[in-house]
Amino acid sequence: MDRNRLYKFFSRKSTLEEEEEVLDWMERSDANQQEFLNERSIYNMTLMHVDDCSDGIGKYKKGFPIWGKEIIKVAAMLAVLFAMHFYYSSKEEEMSLAFNTVKVPSGQRVNLELPDGTKVCVNACSELTYPAVFSKEKRNVKLKGEAFFEVAHNANKPFVVETELCDVEALGTVFNVEAYPNSGEVSTALLSGKVRITDRYNADNRILLSPNQESEFTGQIFKVGNIRYPDHLRWREGLLCFQNMPVDKLIKELEKYYDVHFVISKSDILTHILSGKLRINEGIDHALRVLQKNVFFEYSRNDESDNTIYIK
Structure with a gap:
């Protein structure tokens, strides 16, 4: 971050948009926060030594004692820390609502x-x-x-x-x-x-x-x-595993995994109980051919773009 931009922030001369930019930059990493604090310390030291009188420690500088500068320094740091805390808290609350x-x-x-x-x-x-x-x-x-x-x-x-x-x-x-x-x-x-x-x-x-x-x-x-x-939990591996599952429930699983809709005129097949495993990425036609080895039925679809499958 450019030092002049930070000093402008410290002197409270930044616009609201510039202040948000500095705070956002500081939030991105611990290194940015450390750089911010280091520059703040240098800025505070600069405040203390500007306009120093030459007649010894403890003398007034333009009507203001050095110990007063220390108080301002501490107060400024507390104000910055409070502003940072308020900003982060409000931002965290805002993000928790998103x-x-x-x-x-x-x-x-x-x-x-x-x-x-x-x-x-x-x-x-x-x-x-x-x-x-x-x-x-x-x-x-x-x-x-x-x-x-x-x-x-x-x-x-x-x-x-x-x-x-x-x-x-x-x-x-x-x-x-x-x-x-x-x-x-x-x-x-x-x-x-x-x-x-x-x-x-x-x-x-x-x-x-x-x-x-x-x-x-x-x-x-x-x-x-x-x-x-x-094995039912192996869907995370791309496997549809079923054990003693009625065909009507298995049909619903196939609809979920293949984005198809079944129209079934051969209702007697729905009560059959099946067990097995299907690799989902091998496609709906492969799945239906596997099922045909255990249950007799025929299926058709108007074309490959049609997601309606007719079972009879």
């Missing part, structure tokens, strides 16, 4: 890191909303869909995932939450740490999960047990 929203389309997934260092993988057809800067008291995010969280540890600031039906609170935890809108269900699988799950409409209705446990919440009722099929 939110980012990540929307993941069908067939995609997104990895991101939150402001506190928490790592999140967001699944297809999902939406995650989080603040640009977390507040001092809490770390709350909102989820519509499915996401896998590796929460950065901070015992004094709980991490809470808000869903349509319940809140999942964690401290230094690795877990998966599935809460698609209008599904009427929130599924949580815990790999490490602990989570507390609370009914959003009845705070007394809550449970604690231990590692390798999962829960299903359908509004009022929690079902808790050991994780039955860990």
